[in-house]
Amino acid sequence: MGKEQDLMHLLDSLATEDTPLTDTEMDRLTRQVLGRTQTKTKPASHARRKGKWPVWSKAFAGAAACVVLLAGVNGINPAWAEDLPVLGNVFAYINGLPKGYLQSEQLGEYAQPAQIQADSDADAPDESSTPEPARQPIQLTLSQIYCDGLYLRLGLTLTAEDDSLADFEVVTIDPPLLWEDTTQAEANTLYGGVTLNGEAVGGDLLPCFRKQDAHTFVCEMDYNLQDYTGSLKNMQASLTLSNLVGVKGTTGAVDDEEKTPLAGSYTLSFTVSADGTLTREGQIEGGEQNHVSLIGVQATPGETRIQYSVNGPLPDNATPAMRLFAVQDGNLTKLQPASGSIQNGEGQSETVYTDYFDAVPEGVTELQAEVLDKNARTEVILAQWTITLPQ
Secondary structure (H helix, E strand, C coil): CCHHHHHHHHHHHCCCCCCCCCHHHHHHHHHHHHHHCCCCCCCHHHCCCCCCCHHHHHHHHHHHHHHHHHHHHHHCCCCCHHHCCCCCCHHHHHHCCCCCCCCCCCHHHHCEEEEEECEECCCCCCCCCCCCCCCCCEEEEEEEEEECCCEEEEEEEEEECCCCCCCCCEEEECCCCCCCCCCHHHHHHHCCCEEECCEEECCCCCCEEEEEECCEEEEEEEEECCCCCCCCCCEEEEEEECCEEEECCCCCCHHHCCEEECCCCEEEEEEECCCCCCCEECEEECCCECCEEEEEEEECCCCEEEEEEECCCCHHHCCEEEEEEEEECCEEEEECEEEEEEEECCCCCCEEEEEEECCCCCCCCEEEEEEEECCCCCCCEEEEEEEECCC
16 A cells, blocks of 8 residues: 555544535635645746655645644633743643643653754854844743653743734744655655654654743644654754744634744754653453554543554445543543554554544543444444553
């Protein structure tokens, strides 16, 4: 199965209980995404280089435009001063916002505090002939770091010495669309990816700083390490944010808002090691059902990873989708899904699904996992397991 087919298969298999968009909302969303992904014409002297990946660049540009839109939809929720947590606890603040990131009530407790200031070129002399943009006295700080080997999660704080950010509700990035010969490393930098020991790792969402007060904005960046191949110890990490814009409006979609470019780019360099000592491995009850097998469950303070495989035809050509519950005192609490991937297994007919959910609430030692037929008109459970977690 090709990568494009894998992507479409993944999108089709995502479980959701959200209310479908109306025709009007869908038309509006379509216009915004199409406007965001208009093709740029390159000069003839810059013909496509051989050996590049034009399909990747086009798909990335389209996906990035969608992520920009989603970041705007999920990102605008000004907080009232009386509800703010202790300044610097970015994860606790983000956890109280509408769903858009992996949720975890424990992350603020287990994250490593840091006060690493970014290097900025905002004050560098402008050697071009164009007028120098107004300088913004803005500082980017890495406030918290969490890494359990499954995810690297960073808590970032953007502060201003004056009122230059006071009129904005969100600070995000407005990156340029990609040329067909843009390298993956260049794209990773433009879109807020992190580099670990020289290896590019993309983020789940674009950077989106939420307003905490007139001088302070906070952002959580989540990086899935599933495809990272380097060492998890003493990782030399680098993150660059550029093309920052302040957004004034509150209707949701960044493209519809009044945007103000902010001068400068910001680079963070730091060292991080994964700590898997708090990862709990689940003990699974229930074997293969309808050719579906549960491979493993890992619960960490930051997220929950569950892997299952399909190694044969499913009843009625079902499309599998995972659902996960925390069981406590006989009550079921649904854990919301965040991301996932699909890969071919060892056998020719085996497909392995990896799904990430919100963190298991502290104190919970039992989970219930179900694989549903996503396409069924009524609920059809293809397989069900009970998972026991150590204390």
